[in-house]
Amino acid sequence: MATTGTDLSRMREMNQLSIVWALRGNPPSTVTELAGRTGLSRPAVDVLVQALVTDGWAAVEEPGAKSVVGRPARRYRFRADAGHALGIDIGVHKILVMLSDLEGNLVRTVRRPADPEADPAARLATVDETVDELLAAAGMTESDIWGLTVGVTGPVDASGRTSLFTPLPGWSTADPAGHLAGRFRCPIQVENDCKLAAVAERWKGVAQDADDIVYLLAGIRTGAGLILDGTLRRGHGGAAGEIGALKAVRWLDAPGHLAACPGVPASARPGEAAAWVFQAAREGNREAKTAVRRYTRDLAVGVAALVLALDPEIVVLGGGFSRSADIILDPLHRELTKHCLRLPELRTSTLGDESVALGGLRLALDDIDDRMLSAELAAPRAPRG
Amino acid sequence: MATTGTDLSRMREMNQLSIVWALRGNPPSTVTELAGRTGLSRPAVDVLVQALVTDGWAAVEEPGAKSVVGRPARRYRFRADAGHALGIDIGVHKILVMLSDLEGNLVRTVRRPADPEADPAARLATVDETVDELLAAAGMTESDIWGLTVGVTGPVDASGRTSLFTPLPGWSTADPAGHLAGRFRCPIQVENDCKLAAVAERWKGVAQDADDIVYLLAGIRTGAGLILDGTLRRGHGGAAGEIGALKAVRWLDAPGHLAACPGVPASARPGEAAAWVFQAAREGNREAKTAVRRYTRDLAVGVAALVLALDPEIVVLGGGFSRSADIILDPLHRELTKHCLRLPELRTSTLGDESVALGGLRLALDDIDDRMLSAELAAPRAPRG
Numbered sequence: 001m002a003t004t005g006t007d008l009s010r011m012r013e014m015n016q017l018s019i020v021w022a023l024r025g026n027p028p029s030t031v032t033e034l035a036g037r038t039g040l041s042r043p044a045v046d047v048l049v050q051a052l053v054t055d056g057w058a059a060v061e062e063p064g065a066k067s068v069v070g071r072p073a074r075r076y077r078f079r080a081d082a083g084h085a086l087g088i089d090i091g092v093h094k095i096l097v098m099l100s101d102l103e104g105n106l107v108r109t110v111r112r113p114a115d116p117e118a119d120p121a122a123r124l125a126t127v128d129e130t131v132d133e134l135l136a137a138a139g140m141t142e143s144d145i146w147g148l149t150v151g152v153t154g155p156v157d158a159s160g161r162t163s164l165f166t167p168l169p170g171w172s173t174a175d176p177a178g179h180l181a182g183r184f185r186c187p188i189q190v191e192n193d194c195k196l197a198a199v200a201e202r203w204k205g206v207a208q209d210a211d212d213i214v215y216l217l218a219g220i221r222t223g224a225g226l227i228l229d230g231t232l233r234r235g236h237g238g239a240a241g242e243i244g245a246l247k248a249v250r251w252l253d254a255p256g257h258l259a260a261c262p263g264v265p266a267s268a269r270p271g272e273a274a275a276w277v278f279q280a281a282r283e284g285n286r287e288a289k290t291a292v293r294r295y296t297r298d299l300a301v302g303v304a305a306l307v308l309a310l311d312p313e314i315v316v317l318g319g320g321f322s323r324s325a326d327i328i329l330d331p332l333h334r335e336l337t338k339h340c341l342r343l344p345e346l347r348t349s350t351l352g353d354e355s356v357a358l359g360g361l362r363l364a365l366d367d368i369d370d371r372m373l374s375a376e377l378a379a380p381r382a383p384r385g
Numbered sequence: 386m387a388t389t390g391t392d393l394s395r396m397r398e399m400n401q402l403s404i405v406w407a408l409r410g411n412p413p414s415t416v417t418e419l420a421g422r423t424g425l426s427r428p429a430v431d432v433l434v435q436a437l438v439t440d441g442w443a444a445v446e447e448p449g450a451k452s453v454v455g456r457p458a459r460r461y462r463f464r465a466d467a468g469h470a471l472g473i474d475i476g477v478h479k480i481l482v483m484l485s486d487l488e489g490n491l492v493r494t495v496r497r498p499a500d501p502e503a504d505p506a507a508r509l510a511t512v513d514e515t516v517d518e519l520l521a522a523a524g525m526t527e528s529d530i531w532g533l534t535v536g537v538t539g540p541v542d543a544s545g546r547t548s549l550f551t552p553l554p555g556w557s558t559a560d561p562a563g564h565l566a567g568r569f570r571c572p573i574q575v576e577n578d579c580k581l582a583a584v585a586e587r588w589k590g591v592a593q594d595a596d597d598i599v600y601l602l603a604g605i606r607t608g609a610g611l612i613l614d615g616t617l618r619r620g621h622g623g624a625a626g627e628i629g630a631l632k633a634v635r636w637l638d639a640p641g642h643l644a645a646c647p648g649v650p651a652s653a654r655p656g657e658a659a660a661w662v663f664q665a666a667r668e669g670n671r672e673a674k675t676a677v678r679r680y681t682r683d684l685a686v687g688v689a690a691l692v693l694a695l696d697p698e699i700v701v702l703g704g705g706f707s708r709s710a711d712i713i714l715d716p717l718h719r720e721l722t723k724h725c726l727r728l729p730e731l732r733t734s735t736l737g738d739e740s741v742a743l744g745g746l747r748l749a750l751d752d753i754d755d756r757m758l759s760a761e762l763a764a765p766r767a768p769r770g
Binding site for chain 1: 618628
């Protein structure tokens with residue numbers, strides 16, 4: 001069997017990559033162990049791993065005292081801190097920024113409140129301040145960041161804007177990627193908050209074992225994010241999951257049943273009103289229980305539409321109202337039973353309000369991995385950096 | 386760079402496959418041409434292609450007279466007729482069986498009418514007779530068939546049955562795969578008719594250029610099949626696309642507007658009634674136009690639910706009513722504009738009532754290809770045969 005020059009060049013690339021993947025997610029490894037994992041010869045591994053150390057992808061671990069006979073073997077580890085990623089949640093009420101290394105280990109999280117009525121310039125200024133605080137606290141600069149994702153509310157179009165619809169004031173023409181490109185030179189993604197939350201549930205949440213997931217954001221707003229065959233469903237124009245725009249689905253009306261419940265304190269803001277109703281229902285208040293039943297009845301129509309369209313494995317209940325899953329899940333399940341041919345499993349999110357930033361981190365890390373898998377392995381630095 | 390034994394064995398398999406793929410879909414090729422296409426050396430190609438001829442995957446073409454200097458080079462072609470596939474549409478009113486070679490070239494089609502009220506045993510007997518007629522006409526036996534797919538109406542569960550729902554009398558416990566396994570030894574797939582029609586549109590229909598497709602079956606029944614990221618969406622339990630089960634979507638009521646149109650001949654069967662209404666609307670009949678408007682209004686709710694959930698590139702209008710697309714498409718487009726954030730392109734199917742059997746052929750061919758790509762290349766015979 002003849003092997004051409006092209007084959008050899010491809011094979012060297014493949015072999016370098018297989019060393020990187022054999023190092024990642026494993027404890028520090030010897031050349032012999034790497035040879036075993038990759039099927040490559042020891043001399044070949046030795047050459048390849050030295051090159052990875054030179055390039056900054058791998059580090060040598062000082063030999064321990066475990067080997068009792070002769071000189072202990074040198075061990076190599078993947079340098080997960082060779083680069084970092086950011087997930088930035090630009091929410092209605094908060095800015096949340098999370099920093100991780102290349103293996104997704106969380107390094108630092110910084111959060112600042114945002115004014116719901118702030119215009120895009122003011123909101124982006126808060127983003128900048130939050131990023132400043134995080135980088136300073138981590139002892140890093142922008143060039144340490146290899147990839148970042150911004151989460152926003154509303155479907156994100158190809159230009160990274162929420163031109164179709166967004167509840168954030170003035171935000172339909174805002175360009176968060178363009179703004180951040182002024183300081184970060186790494187690739188910047190912008191993605192819808194529900195989609196990022198869905199990604200987070202599969203990465204670190206309650207849906208790690210599933211490939212077909214409907215994520216339901218249940219809160220003052222109602223929304224959905226879809227993972228299909230293990231892949232985030234963006235849609236041809238970035239607008240997948242926007243079933244709530246259909247009037248027949250009644251998601252726009254659903255939270256109103258909670259706000260309209262008799263007995264809600266007049267001074268309560270929407271989120272507080274909902275919390276009051278859930279607590280009252282928990283304590284047996286008949287009117288509150290009716291309000292919750294009406295809410296879940298309307299919520300269920302949109303969930304059923306997604307379940308019937310996609311037949312997922314799991315529906316994850318997330319968003320602010322998921323803290324009251326104890327009284328939402330049962331009536332939601334009953335309503336879904338009426339509508340659906342077959343019911344997926346219902347699970348409650350445990351990620352709290354970090355899910356959007358977490359999902360952003362995951363997308364940024366995926367993007368970094370994709371670039372590593374293509375031509376850029378030989379140069380372990382921030383791409384475009 | 387050392388190359389281990391495992392690498393070499395994998396490489397031999399890969400190289401055999403690359404010869405097969407370099408032969409397929411190309412005119413008869415010389416060893417030199419194959420070497421150019423695959424990047425392998427001429428001597429290596431010579432050895433590999435001889436083995437493929439011996440095994441029955443490739444055939445030698447007699448040299449033509451084109452080479453004017455010296456002996457013309459031998460040419461090899463992929464033996465597309467080494468095996469065949471069947472697509473079987475078990476419809477309410479007809480049984481349609483299509484036969485193709487391994488490259489999807491249609492060899493023969495046989496169709497027989499079916500009694501809508503026939504029980505499963507009678508319907509499967511008609512399937513057998515139709516298959517008998519086709520095999521006899523093609524001069525083949527069951528062992529010439531390497532893969533087959535059966536299309537049925539209703540979502541198909543993991544056992545190949547339509548246990549959740551089907552309009553075919555008695556069919557919810559019928560086992561078409563089990564029945565056909567009595568005569569065919571190749572793998573047998575059972576799939577929902579709308580799903581197969583969607584596959585056919587991407588293979589040979591109006592959606593060949595798209596990866597994200599909602600196929601709409603518009604006829605006496607209304608249904609949908611989804612292609613997402615180029616892959617048929619089956620759903621976790623085989624029930625994707627069943628949005629019509631949701632009452633808020635009004636698909637169950639939609640065709641009734643046509644049947645209820647004043648002036649429809651009392652003797653007309655449902656399909657004839659619809660055709661009468663479409664023709665009357667075409668001629669300007671005001672009541673018929675109202676009926677069509679009501680029909681498309683209800684049809685649009687379900688289409689909008691799928692478009693909002695998935696944000697596809699294309700919606701294909703198929704099914705019996707697609708013959709009247711000239712008067713359905715415009716009002717459907719207007720209704721969708723009201724509901725959707727962004728509109729996909731609307732196209733009309735041109736495959737007629739062969740789309741289900743065609744989609745079945747495609748799935749059977751995909752299955753054969755998958756088996757070829759795994760361990761079975763070295764033995765070019767019907768798997769399990």
